[in-house]
Amino acid sequence: MLFFIACVGLLILGYFTYGVFVERVFGPDPDRKTPCWTREDGCDYINMPTWKVFFIQLLDIAGLGPIFGPILGALYGPQALLWVVLGSIFAGGVHDYFSGMLSVRKGGESIPEVVGDFMGSTARQVLRVFSVILLLLVGVVFILGPAKLLSNMTGLNVQLLVFFIFCYYFVATILPIDKIIGGLYPIFGALLLFMTFGVLGGLIFNGYELLPNLDFTANVHPNDLPIWPLLFITLSCGAISGFHSTQSPLMARCMRNERNGRFVFYGSMIAEGVIALIWVTAGVSFYESSDAMQAVIAAGSPSAVVNEICNTLLGTFGGFLAILGVVILPITSGDTAFRSTRLILAESFKVDQAKIGKRLLIAIPLFVLAFFVSRADFAIIWRYFGWSNQMLSMMVLWSAAIYLAQRGKLHWIATVPAVFMTAVDAAFILQAQIGFGLDATLSNIASVVIAGGALVAFLRYVHPVSPIGGKGTATGTL
Known part of the structure; x- marks a missing residue:
């Protein structure tokens, strides 16, 4: 119990300490107009209250990832808790803050355009x-996952x-963001809070020992x-996830x-970290062993674990509401995954999105393709999603490092x-x-060499750039 409280406390402390430090390194300008003032279009660029922006950001990024990922991570043991805390503060929070703030500085452009500005046109096309x-895989995963839970x-x-x-995804993708997403997400946020803290409360009041195994030296994964x-x-969402940058x-x-x-981007990552901590704790504490949890996963999927934990801890009605919250989480990421895909394609092909006809021009073929992808095996989709997701997080972090180094700031x-x-x-x-x-062994050694080579190349070829007017930045616009 004390270790769990300490982990939550470290996340909160990280927001008020390291989060402030990251913010100061970037240097936000409160007098600079953001895209909702300069590019308002009534559809995607809309001025919204900060509390609502935070909730939407949290629900956008908190799909099945901070639930399924921590459940699968719990199979390894309490090491998953350490990764959630350290990852959220020092990796995920930095990643989310810079992906959001660099987009703000670039007029709200999607992440491929932002990365391309710092890593070149080839990186832009690749991204x-x-x-x-990635977003197509996310959208499909976040269709199949909730569908299976609802079916149960x-x-x-x-x-x-x-x-x-x-x-639902199709309608949410083409309508203005304040119509469905902006209207429903505060309600969904309440469900999220009930589900998250309901599971934690259920563990405590039903007499479960929180984190009975704190042996960080042992890997208890049943499949070794x-x-x-x-x-x-x-365990990506809940620590660091490239999906967040989209x-x-x-x-x-x-x-x-x-x-x-800091509140919207870094803060939502910390909040997702708390969600992940609760689900790692639930997985480790509810089952007697990793083998017992693995048996439930093997018989169904991580959704079977969610179903069993919620119904056991909260009873039929409470379990229904909790599982409904778990269903809502992926749906609130799936709809924005497709929306982000529409906008990335629109920017790539220079298709204005102010008129609904232009939105349909991209959305219809996109959803036809998504339908065929959804016919593939869920396990295979999730496997490819995991790697591609973390590849994107890596590229976004390198872009942030380049941005800071070019401006003579603390890029580390x-x-x-x-x-x-x-x-x-x-x-x-x-x-x-x-x-x-x-x-x-060979691949691990090679990975260290590759990472070291990337660092050497970065330090050798990325240097501060002389400002070209405007606030002492390298471009005058950032």
């Missing part, structure tokens, strides 16, 4: 393709539920899967003032996590069956 594929709750056919969720690099790929520009278009950036706050994630991604793809399938 355009990469982001669309209602007995309705999964494919019928997939159809209804598809319909290695912590490095798999834990850092599996969502931050949505709120960069609606945020009223740059001084709100982004460089260190960028190097770490480079090693994680390299190790995974070198040894994973979806990659090169190399020996673990």
Whole structure:
């Protein structure tokens, strides 16, 4: 119990200490007009209250990731808790803050355009393709996941539920952001809070010992899967997730003032970290062993774990509301995943989105493609999502490091996590069956060499750039 409280306390402390430090390094300008003032279009660029922007950002990023990821991470043991705390404060919070604030400085542009400005036109083109594929996978994962949960709750056919969720996503993708997303998300936020703290309260009041195993030296995964690099790929949302960088520009278009950036972007990452802590704790505390939890996952999916925990701890009605909250989480990320995809494609092909006809021109073929992707096996989709997700987080962190280095600022706050994630991604793809399938020891050594090479190249070739007018930045616009 005390260790869990300490973890939550560290996350909160991180927001008020390291989050403030990151903010000062970036240097927000409260007198500078944000995109919702300069590019208001009644659809995607809309001025919204800060509390609402925060809730939308939190629900955008808190899909199935901070629930399914922590459940799967809990199979390794309490090490998952350490990754959530350290990852959220020093990696995820930095990643989310810079992906949001750099988008603000670039007029609300999507992440491929932001990355392209700092890593070149080739990176821009790669990220355009990469982001669309990632968001498509996210959208599909966040259709299948909630559909299965709803099917367990209602007995309705999964494919019928997939159809209804598809319909909702389509409407939410093309309508102005304040109509559905801005209107429903405060209600969904209340469900999120009930679900999260309901599970925690259920563990306490039902007499479960919180975190009975605090042996950080033992890997208790029932399949003997290695912590490095798999834990850092599996448990992404709740620590650091590239998907978040595709969502931050949505709120960069609606945020009223740059001084709100820490609360909206860094703060929502910390809040997601708390959600992840609760679900890691639930997984470790509810089941007697990792083998017992693995048996439930193998019989269904992580959604079966959610179903069992919620109904056992909160009873039939409470369990229904809690699971409904878990259903809402992925849906509130799936709708914005498709919305982000529409905007990335629109920016890539220079298609104005103020008129609904232009939005339909992109949305209709996008959803047709998503339907065919949804026919693939869920486990395969999730596996590819994990790696591509962390590849994107790595590139965003390197972009933030380049941005800071070019301006003579303390780039290490982004460089260190960028190097770490480079090693994680390299190790995974070198040894994973979806990659090169190399020996673990060889791939781990190679990953360190690759990450070290990236750092050397960065330090050698990225230098401060003389300002070209305007507030002493390298471009005069950032």
